[in-house]
Amino acid sequence: MSAALALSRAIDSVTTFIGRSASWLILASVLVSAVNALVRAFLNTSSNSWLELQWYLFGAAFMLAAAHTLKQNEHIRIDIIYGMFSRRRQHWIDLLGHLFFLMPFVLLMVWYLFIYVNTAFQSGETSANAGGLLIWPGKLMLLLGFILLLFQGVSEIIKKIAVMRGIIPDPTPHVSTHQPIEEAKPVDGVTGAEHV
């Protein structure tokens, strides 16, 4: 078990590092997008590759951050019933969900995306827009995102089993998005941003 937990920690640190770094791509995307608009307004010119770059950056950001989001238990749930369960039962739902919902989907996607990216790479496909970007780097982001999710899924399963056996404390106690507001905690700073 301790070897598995070490693996889980290693995966967590990699996905955390990648996920947090990826968020800066959003800032880059903001700047690219704003400059695009200004250039078009004032210089009356526009470039498809810059227009595509903004969503390449965004795509990279959310794909690479998905595993980190999973680690933080921030993928949104409908917890109207889940929230009423005991923590033990919630653990079981999470574990079975990881095993039978998350992993098959992610495995399948890694397989198909691998073919998909490889095809785009071999053919040197570029975007259909005039002056558009090469497509495979964008598609590669999808693949990388799902590979990270695959690893994070493994890590989550290890942690969940360890938590259920009482080996480690619960890293992400369930915070309901639908709890009655009586239990709301005081807000300080940038919190609650997830629910706009």
Added chain:
Amino acid sequence: MFEIIAQNMAPIMFVSLIIFLLAGYPVAFSLAANGLLFFFLAVELAPYANGEITLSWPFLYALPDRIWGVMSNETLLAIPFFTFMGLVLERSGMAEELLDTAGKLFGPVRGGVAYAVIFVGALLAATTGVVAASVIAMGLISLPIMLRYGYDRRVASGVIAASGTLAQIIPPSLVLIVMADQLGRSVGDMYKGAIIPGLILTAMYAGYIFIVTMLYPKAAPALPPEARSFGEGAPYGPVMRAVTFPLVLVLWGMILLFSPGLALEMLALLLPPVATAFNANFTAQGPVIFAFLGVLAILYFGYYLFLRAVPRALSQGLALVFALFTAYSIYRAGIDLASRFGELPTIGETGIWFLWELLVWIVHDWIWYLAIFATSMGALALRHAPSVPVAKAVAKIVNDLLPPLVLIFLVLGTIFQGIATPTEGGAMGAVGAILLALMKRQLSFDLTRQALESATRLSAFVLFILIGARVFSLTFYGVNGHVWVEHLLTSLPGGEIGFLVTVNIMVFLLAFFLDFFELAFIIVPLLAPAATALGIDLIWFGVLLGINMQTSFMHPPFGFALFYLRSVAARVPYLDKVTGDLTAPVTTGQIYWGAVPFVIIQVIMVGLAIMFPQMVMHYKGVPVAPPADGGLVIQAPAGGGLGLPPLGGGLQGLPGQTAPSGGVQPPATGLPGLTLQPLGLPSPAPQGGAAQPATPDLGQPPKLN
């Protein structure tokens, strides 16, 4: 046995989706897992299905392309942009100063602080699309003030929570972006359609406060005199008189940015020499706008100088000039009224709309009334100039009010004038917010990092729900689920109205339990085909649902706005900072009950928007017929025939759609009113652009007979 399952695959799949989702595993992966599970079942059972199932293994190869479609959807970029912008603004202190100033401006009126909250809520809503920011700021700043001066706790907390949710319906809201995306319509049209309902809703909130102050004056009192001052030597009255002229200049500037033609028309009326000089020197519109802004700035600074430091004799002279201009404006307004005397409406012609028509007749010359108001107040203020405290108070008001207005222009102005796509508008707003926070010295590395991480996290879970929905829809459409849902919904009794009422009641109830993201990605795509089949305009439909889903933020007991308010409102008795009195905390029950009237207002608003589609339909630029008395008959055009977007609303955007075709369009000149340019957005049109916005084949707007 197999036949029964195979031929009822869609309902079985749908029910099992509900079970999957209710189990509480993250929505994104539950959707995907449900889609895949039933994909395998469907392929295995296809031989028994009588042709109901059109899936086979090679269809799985479509999945990567569907996910790529989610990623390459430029519209969705607006989600992180507006979230990031909202988070930076929340920390920039802009909301706090705005609340402080607005609270003083409205303070002396009964219910004044509540009006200020609504005003600020609407203003913040027009800068960004995030609820949390405004509720938290208002809960921290305005709630203690309202409690201090004896507001009813339910009224105080209700108005804060509700005003915060205005961000969900007043453009640029995330709800509308997602809705436009899911319905396969342009975000720009959705924004245009939502403006008037958003403003009416704001007015209804204010109307509710007005009724409260009439029925229960003690529930929302005016601020006492000692709380009205803008500081030593700057009592309320003189400051208000002095600030009128600058505020009218600000208003003029906003008109200029949103509708240059109208502003230039005003210039030609009010200051003919300047207009002549402009015409002689400029040919292009861009320089005119900059020169115009320069003129406004000069007027403001000149006025400010007189207010603050110029010797009394000179300012008296300027006061005289202002007074003369007032007299001239009165004269012009009188002439205009007299010239239109023949058009004076009579009760015989207009029936029950007489008062309305009379009002329209009177305010036709609003430019002159505005001039009378501004210059007369200016003259009065200058008579008592110079006064440093008054001038400082004026400058503070203008300084607090300008940043949100500039942001509104950066975001909405550029979108409506066709300078930027909604995505780019969001980016410019985000850059504007960063600059604002820099100027106020509130921006730190940590804040930026936190805001970016929050925006990224939000993007990740939202986009993954969408990816999951795309996997689900591959199967669901393959087993003809969309046909089943459409049939179910179109067979509702009552035709279009019956459909709208049923759907809205359903969404209203679901909104108790579901986030709007969940509603928008799972429910809306199922509703859209049925709506189209009934000939319902999807922009109208989207705005209706948007207003409705706004309630999901204020439904007791789960609404997020209430949640945020609870988190910042006092839980234990506390000593008031100003009076030193022990103040009772706000109970959760008070927060719940405070929200109820606003939820009811919301329901009324949905009803109004169903009854008067014109308030949304003007996005098409069709002339809006004045409402006539008589029964409301909505024609459902023989409709449809449209390629319907699969679940996940037309996200398989063709590569060719990424280039905004809007480009640079010089705004039309000389047109009064808010002239809205066609946006030419890269509209996420399903099936090769079959559903371009505002094409007539979508079913014409319901008409009033």
